[in-house]
Amino acid sequence: MASWRSRLRLRRRRPAGPGGPPDFIGVGAQSCGAPWWHGLIAEHPRILRPIDGREGAGFFDEFSQREMTDADIARYHARFVRPEGCLAGEWGSRYLADAWTPPLIARAAPEARLLVILRDPIERYLAALRQRTREVASPDDPVLMTDMINRGRYATQLRALRAFVDPERILVLQYERCRADVLGEYRRTIRFLGLPDDGFVPRRLRRAARGETGPRGYVRALRAAGLPEHVNRRWLRNAPLRLLRGQRVEVPTELWPELEASLHAVLDPEIAALRDLVPELDLSLWPHFAHLREGVKA
């Protein structure tokens, strides 16, 4: 089911033209700001979303259970309709983590450019845990807890992706860098997708373009009046659902020492390998892994 926002956007900009393989696919990672980033990309006047508005729905999910056929590929292509001179693409935040997906992307969209946005994997884990705590009363299903940890195996996932897709066609972004230099990374992304840098600024980045940073004035006033830090737009959006379920939400924000050590045992080798795969990776932006920066003694 497409969200009301997607449907509204589609009514505003109904595309015309033939369908075909997507020009780009955002492949992950989950809880790393991918919806935010792809929302900004889709504001570009020459970039279009899938016509069914089903982004993040995971087209390739079902092919863990059965072979992807040519008819499935045609169905996928039919979603990407664009006029001459425009690009169309989608994102699926699980594609990177799902090992069966890279060969399918190589078959269904052999020329597509792929976007990967990564975040400090321990912060990613905590963000995913908070999200899960908001969604369900009992977040301790070990299958899902372990899945949340394993999604931080960025190097393993990127290696598998590069086995099927030319690394030149993969752009790896860092969520923290995107937050710190949103316009610079936005323009870098647009150039990578093959569009000229014509100075377009998404509506949501106009404050940043004017040099305004930090919360808006009314948010600052509300904070000064005592509004807690965790109350933001997403928190307010989920509030009715929580009330309906009668949940008392306790959002974990810290790790205990044993769990933190366990996460490092899994993730440190991944980040050390990722540093070699993505030389521009700035580990100073990932404080949990600062000990893995070049030149830092263990």
Add this chain to the structure above:
Amino acid sequence: MAAGTGKIDTGPPDFVGVGAQRSGTTWWFRTLLSHPQIRPPRKGRKELHFFEPYGARPMRDEDIPRYHDLFPRRPDQIAGEWTPRYMADAWTAPLLKRAAPDAKLLVMLRDPIERYRSGVVHRATRSPDARAEIVARDAIERGRYTSQLRGLLEVFERDRILVLQYERCRLDPIGQYRRTLEFLGVDDHVPEDVQRLRGTTMQSGKKPLWPDLQEALRVTLGPEVRALVEIVPDLDLDLWLNFSQLPSDDGVLA
């Protein structure tokens, strides 16, 4: 050692099987229980899943006696459990070390692609409402044996871990059984009929894999298998037909 004498007491398990699911662990645990000196946990359960909740909250010191109380045995016996998830859950190894610091660990491994095929069917049968892609993802991740073993080796000495190969146990059950007994430190013994003690086979429900999926599994699990040989030098890769030709070093597990 004569079994079956003395007062029954509880305490930390003497051994814990920690992996891997769909690798013949039920068969092997039942075979071990045919030994007069080896006791299961209370109520004869094989899998206790004791540490699973502690991925979401810390384990307290007062939780540990509850674990110990699950292992009754006489002074001349040993007791243990076998929960195949433990190895796959990254948080379990340090908790196991706290709760059972002297336990010996048993790991039974199987060709990870064959394990995947069996695991998908098993989970779909046990949890028919589970989303298919979550089942598939879990079944793949459980085959990352090297990463999981390295997590164990962060807290346990290598000589406290016996890694068995399912395919070798099938070929030479008596020899591998006696090897397991020697590792556990109990008397030599020969079971009456080791083949009759098979666990929960899923042979009938397993599907052949299609080329895209087979290649994806080989790419993602191949480096794990190659690195596994360094940790388990006696691993016989000729018994894992899906990995007779291994992909090159991927750097993560080097």
